[in-house]
Every structure is written in structure tokens, then in C-alpha cells.
Amino acid sequence: MVAISVYATNASGQFKSWSQLVSFNGGYASLVGEATGNTLDGYAFDFTYEQVNMDGNMAGGVMITYLAGHDEDGENDRRINYQSIPILLQGKYFFGSENLKGYLQGGAGIQFSRIEYTGPNLLLLDGDSGFAFSLGLGGYFFTDEKIFINAAYNFSYMSNSFYRDGIVHLFKVGIGFQSL
Numbered sequence: 001m002v003a004i005s006v007y008a009t010n011a012s013g014q015f016k017s018w019s020q021l022v023s024f025n026g027g028y029a030s031l032v033g034e035a036t037g038n039t040l041d042g043y044a045f046d047f048t049y050e051q052v053n054m055d056g057n058m059a060g061g062v063m064i065t066y067l068a069g070h071d072e073d074g075e076n077d078r079r080i081n082y083q084s085i086p087i088l089l090q091g092k093y094f095f096g097s098e099n100l101k102g103y104l105q106g107g108a109g110i111q112f113s114r115i116e117y118t119g120p121n122l123l124l125l126d127g128d129s130g131f132a133f134s135l136g137l138g139g140y141f142f143t144d145e146k147i148f149i150n151a152a153y154n155f156s157y158m159s160n161s162f163y164r165d166g167i168v169h170l171f172k173v174g175i176g177f178q179s180l
Helices: 002-010
Strands: 020-033 039-052 058-073 078-096 100-119 122-142 147-158 166-179
Touching (some): 078 147
Antiparallel strands (some): 058 078
8 A cells, every 4th residue: 555655656647637537447246135135246348428518526327337237046956147238427526646646536327237046947038227326436546647546335225116126235446547
């Protein structure tokens, strides 16, 4: 952590006001079904586009994520596969230095889900959609004026119209690009 702080103060990259930020991220996702307590381990990839305001302390944009999780019960030969694509409008509040920008994030939107449940002589497939809400925190480390590294945690609640709602914990890292 100290090494990152020392490097961040000597880096030549800078966060710019009124810039556009695009990032591609991937990471670990933990999905918990409401009322069941079942945890599905998986992964996620996302694309984020943001426009920073003139003061450089806020940004607004869109985040599109692909989530996939699964759980196996080898004893009963059952498997659950879950996939979701949330599309969120989001806002961020930035703090920190020009090289190392922390942020708090909130978003709301819609999500489309697909679930597959397999077992002995059983195959259930279903799709659904609903609302998605997200809160998160993270940081951008600018390596130069156009490239940054993103690390973040997101907590999301996703509702569905006729099967169980869910909670998602997402830990992600990625690369981003800044254009002026």
C-alpha cells in the first residue's frame, strides 16, 4: 500500500475535468438468492462510459455488466446456472489526488436474467427481468494522461417479476481510457 502511494505521487497521469472515461473490467461475483441463502460463485465483466463534470468531482454515465454464477450439489447431482445483464445509469462522486482518484458510486436500471436448473431427469430453464440498484466504491489510478487502472467493489440488489430477487457482491479490476 505504501509503495502504491509513493508511486502514485510520482506518476505523470492526471485525472481531468470535463473528460470522458471508458473502462473494461472483470472480476469475482458472489450472487445470493433472496430467502434461499444459496450462494452462487461466478464472474462478471462490465463496460462503463462516463462523462466527468466541469469541476471534476462528479461523473454520470452508463454501466453494462454480464454476470454468471453457478452452484453444484454433487450429492444430489443438481446444478444451478444463473446469468444476468444489468444496464444501469450511474453517478460517481470523486475524491483524492489527480493521480489516484477514489469514488463512491450509485446506480439504477434494469436487468435481464436467465436461470437453468438441472438434476436427475430434470431441466428447468427460465428468463426474467426486473430492476437493478447498485452502490459501490473504488479507485482510479492514472498511469498517464489517457490510461488508468480501476479497482472496485459493487453491491447490487436485483429484483425479478416472478422468481427470487437477488443480491450481488462484485469485486473487479480493469483498465480504462480518458479522452479530453
